[in-house]
């Protein structure tokens with residue numbers, strides 16, 4: 001029998017407009033071609049320091065404990081619960097989408113007594129509901145919320161929740177997996193005690209690292225633990241002793257991943273944080289204007305829509321998967337489908353990091369128009385693109 005030959009791999013070049021990963025910046029791709037060095041090489045130690053300081057700027061914090069955990073966003077989520085929650089602790093979790101649900105699951109696995117505050121998938125968790133829940137339970141250890149719920153397209157307000165957490169002496173944990181880099185985080189100003197993110201969404205890097213920060217209130221809770229953190233790999237004291245201070249060996253972090261994140265953050269610093277936030281907002285607004293002009297309905301609660309991820313309803317009689325397949329195979333564009341109760345009911349269009357460009361907005365709208373019309377849903381030709389162009393030029397403010 002002939003031996004199977006494995007060809008040199010050649011991955012297709014896609015336009016990634018789903019809920020993550022997003023397209024990476026060319027400088028990130030370049031950075032990944034650099035030689036590998038040892039985990040204690042003076043070069044990588046300098047890169048760690050610069051990466052941490054850029055992460056502080058993006059998070060909007062002066063927290064000493066600011067680093068990137070090896071693993072994806074979910075590793076940051078697991079680390080948050082397994083370090084700060086002990087069996088029997090009461091944890092209040094906002095659940096209005098898949099990731100809130102995942103947070104509740106992660107907390108339960110640490111032995112927490114989870115009290116969910118629920119809302120419909122597509123609506124925010126109302127501060128009044130959080131307040132009522134905190135009042136009902138005597139000692140709440142931690143309140144956790146998802147800032148940008150990628151499964152629904154909702155942006156959760158954080159200010160009142162932060163105030164309420166402090167008032168009830170609970171730690172405030174925020175999932176910023178989708179928002180970091182595309183939206184102001186202001187960790188210190190908002191009084192967020194613990195926050196994690198990922199590398200592959202608005203930072204324009206590939207997946208593999210989870211940016212993480214924790215403040216003094218959180219560190220005090222860590223010191224008061226009655227037992228060791230159950231996960232050796234995600235023990236923050238051990239991870240932070242590699243990143244800072246003694247640089248003690250804990251695990252062999254991937255230097256190429258760290259180069260990639262470093263470079264993505266450097267691109268972001270070059271652009272300017274405010275410029276990046278504005279860019280995500282401008283393109284998100286143009287996309288929404290285009291979709292609505294095509295007669296499509298946005299799913300997320302008005303006034304609380306994400307800029308970097310737009311959820312839009314699949315029109316009656318249209319097959320979700322057929323449209324997504326057309327976009328992928330005919331136009332090389334990836335968008336996301338709905339999850340859980342929203343399966344087949346919405347599309348999720350991401351404009352994150354390197355994918356958030358005006359060209360991508362226009363391309364997606366034309367490709368979607370074409371695909372919808374082939375499936376029998378007629379829209380006024382060119383209406384989506386025209387509305388997006390108008391929004392991009394700021395023309396809607398003219399009389």
Ligand SMILES: *Cc1c(COP(=O)(O)O)cnc(C)c1O
Nearest residue numbers: 072073074099148150177178198
């Ligand atoms: C993507 C995402 C996660 C999970 O991140 P992974 O990198 O896929 O592990 C968690 N929370 C939110 C809000 C996300 O969008």
